[in-house]
Amino acid sequence: MIIPVILCGGSGTRLWPLSRKSYPKQLVDALGPLSLFQETASRAAGGPFGKPIVIAGDDYRFLIAEQLKTKGIEADIVLEPEGRDTFPAIVAAAVLATKRSPEASVLVMPSDHVIADTVAFQAAAEEAGRAAEAGDIVTFGIAPTRPATEYGYIRPGESLAVGKRIETFLEKPDAGTAKRLIEEGCLWNSGLFCFKAGALLTAAEALNGDSVAAVRAGVAEIKSDLDYLRLGESFRKARKISFDYAVMEQLADRAVIPVSFPWSDVGDWRELWNMSLQDADGNVAVGDVRLQGVTGSYVRASGRLVCVLGLEGVAVIDTPDAVLVAALDKAQQVKALAQSLDREGREEAKVHSRVYRPWGWYQTVDLGGRFRVKRIGVTPGRQLSLQKHFHRAEHWVVVQGTAEVRVDDKVSIVRENESVFIPMGSVHRLTNPGRIPVELIEVQTGAYLEEDDIVRLQDDFGRA
Amino acid sequence: MIIPVILCGGSGTRLWPLSRKSYPKQLVDALGPLSLFQETASRAAGGPFGKPIVIAGDDYRFLIAEQLKTKGIEADIVLEPEGRDTFPAIVAAAVLATKRSPEASVLVMPSDHVIADTVAFQAAAEEAGRAAEAGDIVTFGIAPTRPATEYGYIRPGESLAVGKRIETFLEKPDAGTAKRLIEEGCLWNSGLFCFKAGALLTAAEALNGDSVAAVRAGVAEIKSDLDYLRLGESFRKARKISFDYAVMEQLADRAVIPVSFPWSDVGDWRELWNMSLQDADGNVAVGDVRLQGVTGSYVRASGRLVCVLGLEGVAVIDTPDAVLVAALDKAQQVKALAQSLDREGREEAKVHSRVYRPWGWYQTVDLGGRFRVKRIGVTPGRQLSLQKHFHRAEHWVVVQGTAEVRVDDKVSIVRENESVFIPMGSVHRLTNPGRIPVELIEVQTGAYLEEDDIVRLQDDFGRA
Numbered sequence: 051m052i053i054p055v056i057l058c059g060g061s062g063t064r065l066w067p068l069s070r071k072s073y074p075k076q077l078v079d080a081l082g083p084l085s086l087f088q089e090t091a092s093r094a095a096g097g098p099f100g101k102p103i104v105i106a107g108d109d110y111r112f113l114i115a116e117q118l119k120t121k122g123i124e125a126d127i128v129l130e131p132e133g134r135d136t137f138p139a140i141v142a143a144a145v146l147a148t149k150r151s152p153e154a155s156v157l158v159m160p161s162d163h164v165i166a167d168t169v170a171f172q173a174a175a176e177e178a179g180r181a182a183e184a185g186d187i188v189t190f191g192i193a194p195t196r197p198a199t200e201y202g203y204i205r206p207g208e209s210l211a212v213g214k215r216i217e218t219f220l221e222k223p224d225a226g227t228a229k230r231l232i233e234e235g236c237l238w239n240s241g242l243f244c245f246k247a248g249a250l251l252t253a254a255e256a257l258n259g260d261s262v263a264a265v266r267a268g269v270a271e272i273k274s275d276l277d278y279l280r281l282g283e284s285f286r287k288a289r290k291i292s293f294d295y296a297v298m299e300q301l302a303d304r305a306v307i308p309v310s311f312p313w314s315d316v317g318d319w320r321e322l323w324n325m326s327l328q329d330a331d332g333n334v335a336v337g338d339v340r341l342q343g344v345t346g347s348y349v350r351a352s353g354r355l356v357c358v359l360g361l362e363g364v365a366v367i368d369t370p371d372a373v374l375v376a377a378l379d380k381a382q383q384v385k386a387l388a389q390s391l392d393r394e395g396r397e398e399a400k401v402h403s404r405v406y407r408p409w410g411w412y413q414t415v416d417l418g419g420r421f422r423v424k425r426i427g428v429t430p431g432r433q434l435s436l437q438k439h440f441h442r443a444e445h446w447v448v449v450q451g452t453a454e455v456r457v458d459d460k461v462s463i464v465r466e467n468e469s470v471f472i473p474m475g476s477v478h479r480l481t482n483p484g485r486i487p488v489e490l491i492e493v494q495t496g497a498y499l500e501e502d503d504i505v506r507l508q509d510d511f512g513r514a
Numbered sequence: 515m516i517i518p519v520i521l522c523g524g525s526g527t528r529l530w531p532l533s534r535k536s537y538p539k540q541l542v543d544a545l546g547p548l549s550l551f552q553e554t555a556s557r558a559a560g561g562p563f564g565k566p567i568v569i570a571g572d573d574y575r576f577l578i579a580e581q582l583k584t585k586g587i588e589a590d591i592v593l594e595p596e597g598r599d600t601f602p603a604i605v606a607a608a609v610l611a612t613k614r615s616p617e618a619s620v621l622v623m624p625s626d627h628v629i630a631d632t633v634a635f636q637a638a639a640e641e642a643g644r645a646a647e648a649g650d651i652v653t654f655g656i657a658p659t660r661p662a663t664e665y666g667y668i669r670p671g672e673s674l675a676v677g678k679r680i681e682t683f684l685e686k687p688d689a690g691t692a693k694r695l696i697e698e699g700c701l702w703n704s705g706l707f708c709f710k711a712g713a714l715l716t717a718a719e720a721l722n723g724d725s726v727a728a729v730r731a732g733v734a735e736i737k738s739d740l741d742y743l744r745l746g747e748s749f750r751k752a753r754k755i756s757f758d759y760a761v762m763e764q765l766a767d768r769a770v771i772p773v774s775f776p777w778s779d780v781g782d783w784r785e786l787w788n789m790s791l792q793d794a795d796g797n798v799a800v801g802d803v804r805l806q807g808v809t810g811s812y813v814r815a816s817g818r819l820v821c822v823l824g825l826e827g828v829a830v831i832d833t834p835d836a837v838l839v840a841a842l843d844k845a846q847q848v849k850a851l852a853q854s855l856d857r858e859g860r861e862e863a864k865v866h867s868r869v870y871r872p873w874g875w876y877q878t879v880d881l882g883g884r885f886r887v888k889r890i891g892v893t894p895g896r897q898l899s900l901q902k903h904f905h906r907a908e909h910w911v912v913v914q915g916t917a918e919v920r921v922d923d924k925v926s927i928v929r930e931n932e933s934v935f936i937p938m939g940s941v942h943r944l945t946n947p948g949r950i951p952v953e954l955i956e957v958q959t960g961a962y963l964e965e966d967d968i969v970r971l972q973d974d975f976g977r978a
Contacts, residue, residue: 067821340851340855342847342851343844343847351837354834354835354836354837355835355836355837355855355860355862356836356837356839357531357836357837357838357839357840357851357855358838358839358840359838359839359840359841359844359847359848359851360840360841360843360844360847361828361839361840361841364825364839366837366839368837370818371818371819372818372819372820372821373815373818373819373820373821373830373832373837374821374822374823375820375821375822375823375825375828375830375839376821376822376823376824376825377823377824377825379824380807380823380824383806383807383823383824384823387804387806387821387823391804391819391821396819398819415879415880415887416879416880416887416889416955418889418913418914418953419914420913420914420930421913421914421953421955423879423880423887423889423955425880425882425887443931445909445911445933447909447957447959449882449884449885449957449959450882450883450884450885466884466959467907467959469909469933469935469957471933489882489885491880491885491887491955491957493911493913493933493955493957495911495913495930495931
């Protein structure tokens, strides 16, 4: 039995504006109908794999739960009180795995990678599982397809019963070095790990006992909160360090399984273009796109018509509130751009115009001097908090489904094509008691129309 | 007295997506707060200039009237039943000018040109007026600033009392020829003309008597319609031909006034970039734009954030419903792109998402399976037609101003933050009886939500 551990952190800067701080890369449907996270979770389902452990941040927990639910995958979703890099996260997963079974093996997978061949991946995972049985901490080494400078490399040594001993880890090289490393048989460092949870904890304790103790305390303090397991505050005391630095580079008993399936960490728009199916001109076009005299480009529309004319090697990413046009060979700079927008407090760096909530989502569709128009979707069986606003009144027009609306002490059913008025200051609540999603148009009027004008009197999701 | 004649036709393809078929280039605020049309009308106001005659198409007549009103300019707005190129339009203007005064001189100006020096322009216009007094048909020849291949050229001959005789008109040359023509002292053909209306009609009658007769008949059939003069159906019989071909190239008595003010016909995005104030990197950025490692580019946002990274010589034009990304040196191909979108029946080629009407405007801000959300603006004192819809109900929420709403036989006043429901099939009307614009959010629900589901029972603008 191998327990998949899915690392679901991320800052949402590299594929901006499709990814956002509260909607990172792994949650984006970058390569098809499923998100990278959903692909990852599906890749390690069935066969030798047990119920996965997902380690994630607080910001996008609802989306993670929703995306798993959509795919029918059950998982333990473990929330960190703060991101402490991969070492504490993986240790926490290992502790949880030993609670399921002292003999459990663990397969650690970042949630934002693309692996194009699931069969080859699962075969490699089983091989890694056998190597882990021997007590090794195992990683996957990807056969390089080009002299990449954005990945670390692994130099393999002597052959083991399964896989090879790891001789050294090599930092991201320059292009010349990368070429030489490939000639010497080095492999890309994938960030995929496999080990017996108990063996990892023993090794980690010897290397970094205080941090492991902090993580163990955090796990002991775990509180169940709706669909989630919240690690306790002690977790924050664990050292912020990557698993590579803290463990892999320090150990003797470490092995690499060389693999040759197509793999990418989708580190920028250029990589996504690389991994996507290109047409005869080397273009990838998603959505309502026209290309004329365009080659080697990635163009993505989301609603609007996007036309590109006479260019080579560009990324054009259209979203409802932000457009990015970038040279693909400068795509690595998108991260810094998104970070600088975030520092300036721009909303476009933080959230999408469609904002996900535990009860559904909302999206601002129009905004004027004294009014805001939102489209709101409520999941069947869910309800928003019981709330009031001091500075705005709201008109709701139901355009799909049937809503139950409470205004002060009056509860009424509002059907498609019916409307209801929420006066300023009145206590109200929106519920979807039905079997299909409710959608409604909300017209807010008032002098102050920001999200923080809300008093929550009761909430199903612990936000009151 | 010189009567300015402003030619306000155009197909809206060259500056797509900022210009549209029903919102052509001259109506766009391409270079500042005023549209090119408003700049043109302002250029020939006061001094020796009389009340202008504007020749335009039916599609955007409301916008023309509105833009003139905004600038406080009174004009005769003459609507062609169909565009027949410049010759019939200019003849119609000449006929109307002779009705004002048999001795009138006329200055013909396309409405979509940029002329950066109004003082120099007016001085040249007065000079042209003196040449016209001598009976010549006069054009302006612009001193070339580069070997342009997109303009026709004029070879000047012997000097006259004012200006020079025109020796030949030369078609758009290739780059090598253009260079040689400039060395030989040739000038750009501007499309600006000046003549005595009577002299022009005499010349035109000799050259193309049938067409002049058709135009005269069209003028005789003129009907006044609100703010407009509608040429009669006979106008359609005039030959569809340009003034250059029909008159200028055929005549002996033609003169050119050489001028050297900065001039452009803003034939594409590259020209607009050329004529705009560029920063130290050669960039022009309009709206909420971020540039990083970008040079020699024109980037225009309209609401959304637009980021461009690591590119040279591109145009990025963002509008609510369409985005164009083009190499500036391929900007001439935008015209063909817009035409092909039009042939396919794409709305984005025809109208903006904000559609102008005689009573104001509307804009679709959201669209779902069975609903559409519009923002509607109604000008003070105007009202929409008395109408009904078979397939949709409407909810109106007033977010600014005070509306008068009739639903069947009931008339009520709807104030800011109040709403009203229009059931399917009921006869209704929206009026702005106040002094400030009314804005409202309309939520339409129903199975069919297109503009053609409308029965107009009465209309102030002749559309019932």
